[in-house]
Amino acid sequence: SSGAYKYFCNGQWLESSSGKTVPVTNPSTLQKDYQVQACTQEEVNNVFAAAKAAQLSWAKTPLWKRAEYLHKVAVLMRQNAQPMADCLVKEIAKPAKDALTEVIRSADLIDYTAEEGLRSLGEGQLLTSDSFPGQPRNKLCLVSKVPLGVVLCIPPFNYPVNLAVSKLAPSLMAGNAVVLKPPSQGVVAGIHMLACFAAAGLPAGVVNVITGKGSEIGDFLTTHPAVNCISFTGGDTGISISHKAGMVPLQMELGGKDACIVCSDADLDLAASHIVKGGFSYSGQRCTAVKVVLAMQDIADELVAKVHAGVAKLSVGRPEDNADITPVVSEASANFIQGLVEDAREKGAQFLTEWRRENNLIAPVLLDHVTPDMRIAWEEPFGPVLPVLRVGSIDEAVHHCNSSNLGLQGCVFTRDINTAMRVSDAMQTGTVQVNAAPARGPDHFPFQGFRDSGIGSQGIKNSLAMMTKIKSTVINLD
Numbered sequence: 065s066s067g068a069y070k071y072f073c074n075g076q077w078l079e080s081s082s083g084k085t086v087p088v089t090n091p092s093t094l095q096k097d098y099q100v101q102a103c104t105q106e107e108v109n110n111v112f113a114a115a116k117a118a119q120l121s122w123a124k125t126p127l128w129k130r131a132e133y134l135h136k137v138a139v140l141m142r143q144n145a146q147p148m149a150d151c152l153v154k155e156i157a158k159p160a161k162d163a164l165t166e167v168i169r170s171a172d173l174i175d176y177t178a179e180e181g182l183r184s185l186g187e188g189q190l191l192t193s194d195s196f197p198g199q200p201r202n203k204l205c206l207v208s209k210v211p212l213g214v215v216l217c218i219p220p221f222n223y224p225v226n227l228a229v230s231k232l233a234p235s236l237m238a239g240n241a242v243v244l245k246p247p248s249q250g251v252v253a254g255i256h257m258l259a260c261f262a263a264a265g266l267p268a269g270v271v272n273v274i275t276g277k278g279s280e281i282g283d284f285l286t287t288h289p290a291v292n293c294i295s296f297t298g299g300d301t302g303i304s305i306s307h308k309a310g311m312v313p314l315q316m317e318l319g320g321k322d323a324c325i326v327c328s329d330a331d332l333d334l335a336a337s338h339i340v341k342g343g344f345s346y347s348g349q350r351c352t353a354v355k356v357v358l359a360m361q362d363i364a365d366e367l368v369a370k371v372h373a374g375v376a377k378l379s380v381g382r383p384e385d386n387a388d389i390t391p392v393v394s395e396a397s398a399n400f401i402q403g404l405v406e407d408a409r410e411k412g413a414q415f416l417t418e419w420r421r422e423n424n425l426i427a428p429v430l431l432d433h434v435t436p437d438m439r440i441a442w443e444e445p446f447g448p449v450l451p452v453l454r455v456g457s458i459d460e461a462v463h464h465c466n467s468s469n470l471g472l473q474g475c476v477f478t479r480d481i482n483t484a485m486r487v488s489d490a491m492q493t494g495t496v497q498v499n500a501a502p503a504r505g506p507d508h509f510p511f512q513g514f515r516d517s518g519i520g521s522q523g524i525k526n527s528l529a530m531m532t533k534i535k536s537t538v539i540n541l542d
């Protein structure tokens with residue numbers, strides 16, 4: 065398997081004994097630019113054994129020292145940002161500029177995590193017994209935060225670096241060892257990223273990366289007895305992981321159908337520009353993309369015209385040229401998107417743009433007069449397709465949003481803070497953005513999904529808390 069990227073176990077870069085590799089298909093050229101190891105179950109066992117052993121002394125490494133390692137990683141990430149970004153362009157067709165931003169954002173996230181971890185993990189609680197009825201004052205309870213053990217980190221293809229780092233950095237800062245299973249596409253960027261952790265000199269076994277087909281090692285990884293926490297971002301796979309996982313905490317983010325409610329009093333230029341950016345950046349392949357516009361009848365014509373004008377300006381082409389719309393990640397994904405669009409056509413949606421597809425490259429699709437019987441009103445295309453539903457009232461819009469099985473984010477455009485707060489209160493989503501498109505960042509903000517969109521909360525502080533468990537020591541005095 066020479067020429068294939070190696071996996072990383074116990075401080076060593078290794079080739080799999082399977083002798084097999086898994087190719088990565090470039091979404092633009094359809095060339096198989098890279099190969100990674102197809103690791104075996106035995107190699108998964110070895111990685112977990114290494115992580116488990118290394119975690120014991122890592123947990124005893126002083127907090128300041130763990131922070132120092134992470135700051136070193138951040139420096140290395142910035143130094144190596146370009147080659148990592150180049151991988152993102154080739155593996156997932158992310159526009160070159162956005163690819164670089166992803167890496168820099170990740171370095172910033174690591175630094176922030178180190179700083180936040182120093183403060184929040186270095187602080188505990190002291191309780192005295194006499195605040196409970198009838199208790200004497202002889203017991204002191206010291207509450208501290210201790211690591212979980214080994215955290216299995218599974219990021220998605222759309223942010224193979226950033227959503228890996230957002231799991232790795234808090235896990236490590238909190239004293240856990242990690243096993244990273246990168247996505248099939250984005251795996252090489254993930255391996256480069258992990259190389260920065262390795263080069264920062266973290267002790268052997270504290271960080272590991274295992275590669276291979278999800279269908280072959282996925283279940284074996286997620287049900288492995290050495291796993292003490294799973295942090296997963298991705299699609300429906302997360303639901304089956306949650307059914308199979310044992311008694312371990314889960315941090316999950318599984319996509320969204322983020323609605324954008326545009327009220328009659330909204331600034332329509334502002335709304336339109338956010339809808340275009342929110343709907344189409346990275347060709348709609350973001351869990352936080354605007355995935356359905358719910359426009360009040362009285363402003364819908366004007367809003368749609370403005371959105372249409374914005375969509376018409378989007379460039380369609382290659383990620384190397386920083387086109388706005390680039391090929392979607394795979395042929396399967398393009399076929400799925402096409403299926404949603406065909407369903408909308410059959411059911412009478414109005415096409416404001418023409419359907420154009422060349423292999424994985426799909427020109428932006430803006431659909432008006434979408435109705436709730438169409439799949440696109442509910443399903444997540446993860447592609448450059450945006451449906452507009454015209455609604456008669458804010459209540460109807462909120463009802464549509466709350467009827468979805470997904471509840472990640474939502475947004476509302478209005479000039480009235482009272483309307484904004486009423487909508488925010490009524491919308492059952494993890495985050496509601498007022499007068500801006502949904503977004504996860506800045507990365508220290510809490511980020512969570514309701515219903516099938518997730519379990520637990522992310523954001524730097526919440527992830528640090530998630531990667532620890534509470535431990536009490538009670539001192540019983542005479």
Ligand code: G3H
Nearest residue numbers: 222350351352503504505
């Ligand atoms: O795809 C899911 C990501 O968490 C979205 O992050 O809002 O920064 O694009 P973003």
